[in-house]
Amino acid sequence: MKQLADWFGMAWMALALGLATIPLAAAGTPLEAFRGATGTIDIAGGTAHIPVMNEAAKQIMTAYPKVRITVAGGGSGVGVEKVAAGLVAIGNTGRPLSKQEAERHGLISFPFAIDGVAVIIHPKNPVSDLSAEQIRKIFAGQTTNWKAVGGQDAPINLYTRDEASGTRAVLWKKLLKKGLIAEHADVVTSNGAMKVAAAQDPNAIGYAGIGHIDSTVKAPLLDGIAPTQENAAAGHYPIVRKLYMNTKGEPSPLVRAFIDYILGPAGAKIIKSKGYIPLVAG
Amino acid sequence: MLARNATGRSVAVAAQEISLPQTADRWIGGLLGAATATAACTVLLIVGFLLYSSMPLLLSGEFIETVTRHWRPYHMPPEYGIGPMILGSLSLALLALVLALPLGVGLCSFLHGLAPRRLSRPVLIAVHLMTSIPTVIYGFVSVSLLVPLLRRGLGEGSGFSLLAAALTLAMLIVPTITLLLNVHLQQIDPRIRIACLSLGMTPAQTVRRVLLPASRQALLAATILGLSRALGDTLVALMVAGNAAQIPSSLLDSIRTLTAHIALVLATDTYSPEYRSLAAAGLMLFTLTAVLSLLIRQLGRHSRGGSHRAPAIR
Numbered sequence: 001m002k003q004l005a006d007w008f009g010m011a012w013m014a015l016a017l018g019l020a021t022i023p024l025a026a027a028g029t030p031l032e033a034f035r036g037a038t039g040t041i042d043i044a045g046g047t048a049h050i051p052v053m054n055e056a057a058k059q060i061m062t063a064y065p066k067v068r069i070t071v072a073g074g075g076s077g078v079g080v081e082k083v084a085a086g087l088v089a090i091g092n093t094g095r096p097l098s099k100q101e102a103e104r105h106g107l108i109s110f111p112f113a114i115d116g117v118a119v120i121i122h123p124k125n126p127v128s129d130l131s132a133e134q135i136r137k138i139f140a141g142q143t144t145n146w147k148a149v150g151g152q153d154a155p156i157n158l159y160t161r162d163e164a165s166g167t168r169a170v171l172w173k174k175l176l177k178k179g180l181i182a183e184h185a186d187v188v189t190s191n192g193a194m195k196v197a198a199a200q201d202p203n204a205i206g207y208a209g210i211g212h213i214d215s216t217v218k219a220p221l222l223d224g225i226a227p228t229q230e231n232a233a234a235g236h237y238p239i240v241r242k243l244y245m246n247t248k249g250e251p252s253p254l255v256r257a258f259i260d261y262i263l264g265p266a267g268a269k270i271i272k273s274k275g276y277i278p279l280v281a282g
Numbered sequence: 283m284l285a286r287n288a289t290g291r292s293v294a295v296a297a298q299e300i301s302l303p304q305t306a307d308r309w310i311g312g313l314l315g316a317a318t319a320t321a322a323c324t325v326l327l328i329v330g331f332l333l334y335s336s337m338p339l340l341l342s343g344e345f346i347e348t349v350t351r352h353w354r355p356y357h358m359p360p361e362y363g364i365g366p367m368i369l370g371s372l373s374l375a376l377l378a379l380v381l382a383l384p385l386g387v388g389l390c391s392f393l394h395g396l397a398p399r400r401l402s403r404p405v406l407i408a409v410h411l412m413t414s415i416p417t418v419i420y421g422f423v424s425v426s427l428l429v430p431l432l433r434r435g436l437g438e439g440s441g442f443s444l445l446a447a448a449l450t451l452a453m454l455i456v457p458t459i460t461l462l463l464n465v466h467l468q469q470i471d472p473r474i475r476i477a478c479l480s481l482g483m484t485p486a487q488t489v490r491r492v493l494l495p496a497s498r499q500a501l502l503a504a505t506i507l508g509l510s511r512a513l514g515d516t517l518v519a520l521m522v523a524g525n526a527a528q529i530p531s532s533l534l535d536s537i538r539t540l541t542a543h544i545a546l547v548l549a550t551d552t553y554s555p556e557y558r559s560l561a562a563a564g565l566m567l568f569t570l571t572a573v574l575s576l577l578i579r580q581l582g583r584h585s586r587g588g589s590h591r592a593p594a595i596r
Contacts, residue, residue: 077549100553157440162525163355163556164549172356180356186442186536187525187546200430201440 030266033257034064041258044072045079045092046166047190048115048209049243051274053092056262059270067254075190077164083107083246089255091246094166094209106249111242112262114277116210117170118227118239120195120217122202127151129221132175138205141182146203158185159197159206167191170241171207175222211275233277242279332568335561348562353527353538355556362555364563366529370537371570373530374444374519375512378451382508385452386459387494387501394467394493395485406464412457421521424450429522438534442524445533450518455508462507466500467493503581510574513567516541540567 043053050073057069074082076093083091084105094115097107119135121127127150130138137143138156147153160181161168172178188194191212198204199216210229213219219227222237231237245259261267268278339345351363389409393402424446433441470493478488494501516539519525524536525546538546540563547563550556 075549077551080551081549098551098553101551104553155438159440162546162549163554164547164551178356183352183354183528184526184536186440187527187538189520189546197440201433204440 030261030264031060031063033260034060034067034254037064037254037257038066039252039254040068040070041090041255042070042072042088043090043092043245044074044082044088045090045246046076046094046243047073047192048094048167048211048276049092049245051211052113052243052262052267052271052276055270055274056258056267059266060258060261069258073190075162075164076166079246080105080107083248086248089247089251090258093244093246094241095169096242096244097246107246108249108251110245110247110259110263111279112245112259112267113243113271113279114232114240115243116227116229116232116237116240117167117175117207118210118213118219119171119175119205119207119222120198120213120219121205122198122200123216123218124202125151125218127220128218129224131223135222136176136179139176139182139185140180141184154203156205157201157203158182159194159201159204160185160187161194161207162187162189166241167207167209171239174239174241175207229275229277243276329568332561332565336565339558339562345562348559349566352529353559360555362559364540364543364559364566366527367538367540367543367563368566368570369529370444370523370527371513371519371539371541371567374447374451374523374537374539375509377444377448377533378455378512379505379509381448381452382455382459382512383505385456386463386504386508389456389460390463390467391489391494393464395489409457409460409464412453413461417454417515417517418521420450420454421518424518424522432534436534440524440536442522442536443534444523444530444537447519447523447537448533450522451512451515454515454518455511458511459504459508462504463497463500466497470496499581506574506577506581510571513571513574514541516545520545540570 041057043057050071053069053071057071060067061069072088076095079088079091079093080097080101081091082088084101084107091107093109097109101107102109119130125146127146130149134143134149138149139158139160141158143149144156145153146156158181172181186197188197188206191208194206194208195212195214195217198206198208208217210219210227210232213227221227222239225231225237227237227239232240245262247255247259250256251259262271263279271278333340336345339348348363349368350365351361353363353366354361389405393406397405428449429441429446431441432443432446433439474492474496475488478492483491519539520542523539523542525538525542526536527538527543528535530537544560544563544567547556547560
């Protein structure tokens with residue numbers, strides 16, 4: 001008899017949950033999910049995510065001022081640390097979580113976009129095409145002069161990213177095939193700083209997320225393929241990574257609404273406008 | 283009844299008046315004690331935390347390996363040693379000191395005898411102002427001006443180098459050295475100067491033969507204080523030194539200091555081998571700095587027995 005009552009209760013709950021979610025999904029605008037919501041969503045972590053997060057936060061907070069969304073950077077490592085410690089609701093990473101990270105802290109990942117990573121050089125460098133093999137040799141410190149790859153007679157100045165960088169992890173795994181990065185390479189701490197280094201140093205070679213690349217630097221073709229988001233989306237350009245939002249356990253309804261917004265059509269539009277490729281939800 | 287009441291009250295008031303300063307004293311004593319205890323406990327907690335987090339390394343005997351090995355995360359098998367960073371920290375701090383010391387001593391000699399009175403005050407104010415410039419500004423100016431200059435001028439390397447960082451860091455510790463030495467020189471008995479003057483010594487001779495030799499202890503203390511400041515600086519090294527984890531072999535080499543290493547690796551996955559090197563780096567940095575502080579204390583004790591009532595540096 002008691003069991004029956006329990007079943008009954010659970011059925012009611014399922015029904016209630018169903019009723020609660022159906023109108024959200026069917027609502028006219030994606031922002032409808034935040035109607036009547038109050039509270040704060042703190043976001044931190046990967047620096048590539050920031051433009052997307054900021055734009056989404058602006059849209060939501062403009063329509064529903066009672067929702068507060070803060071966005072901070074720090075890098076993928078900081079994203080994991082902060083969300084695991086419960087300091088933020090969403091910790092962003094530009095790399096998948098390691099098994100230990102996910103298990104120890106009970107983190108759940110929500111991939112939402114694809115970003116390519118490209119090698120960048122000074123805009124006046126005449127080199128415009130590099131093979132993956134040439135790039136591997138350059139980063140390993142075997143090729144040390146631009147002349148060897150069709151450039152001017154000048155030394156190659158290597159730049160790499162810090163140990164916690166998601167961009168570095170992707171380049172190392174997918175382009176350098178986990179090969180050597182020479183010990184003498186200078187280390188910079190953000191995509192922005194890498195861009196500045198390559199823009200200032202005529203002999204530089206470094207790498208950055210494609211979303212960050214503009215006219216201040218030059219991204220040579222990789223094996224004849226232009227490192228553009230279009231080529232990355234079409235699968236022609238292979239050095240890509242996913243961008244993730246991570247939560248500790250199941251997100252609260254408000255955070256869930258934010259994640260759904262990013263994963264939905266409105267989010268896709270923002271992601272595209274910021275130079276990334278949206279991942280189709282589901 | 284009434285009278286007794288009145289007297290009773292007046293006695294109480296009097297007692298209160300007497301005891302008021304006493305309670306205030308007790309409060310002040312308590313507050314000062316609490317402040318002292320907080321400061322002392324913080325240091326103890328930091329040491330404790332560093333020891334605790336290096337425990338796994340210390341117990342497994344990996345500590346020595348971590349401290350002496352190379353940093354080669356891309357090799358097979360990978361190495362996660364902080365040897366290059368220890369050498370990087372030491373070479374950067376020593377080089378900065380070698381650059382800053384003559385400047386600091388020169389400045390002080392200038393202020394105490396060689397400079398016209400009208401000039402010495404503005405110069406001293408300028409040195410004081412140097413201490414109020416945030417480190418990040420020094421770093422920023424270096425990255426935008428000094429690094430490109432070195433890159434173009436030397437035609438070798440990226441400009442981010444031991445030399446660039448040392449030049450920047452020297453600017454940072456010159457005021458430390460100058461002000462410490464200056465305080466000592468100001469406290470030298472004026473009668474000594476008069477005696478020098480009456481002996482017919484020129485200001486330059488006074489500085490060279492009398493004042494500087496009399497400040498030997500202060501000079502040593504300033505040296506060591508400057509050195510520990512250079513060792514502990516993070517931002518200049520992180521922004522300007524290049525951060526390549528290699529053993530420095532030339533002034534133009536990109537180097538990584540212990541402090542920069544901590545800043546760079548702090549954000550990695552907590553369970554990564556990179557992260558484990560943090561505790562060792564912290565402990566090494568603390569040890570290096572603590573040894574230097576102890577040296578300063580030692581010098582302070584010696585100089586108290588000196589002939590010129592030199593200020594004890596504690």
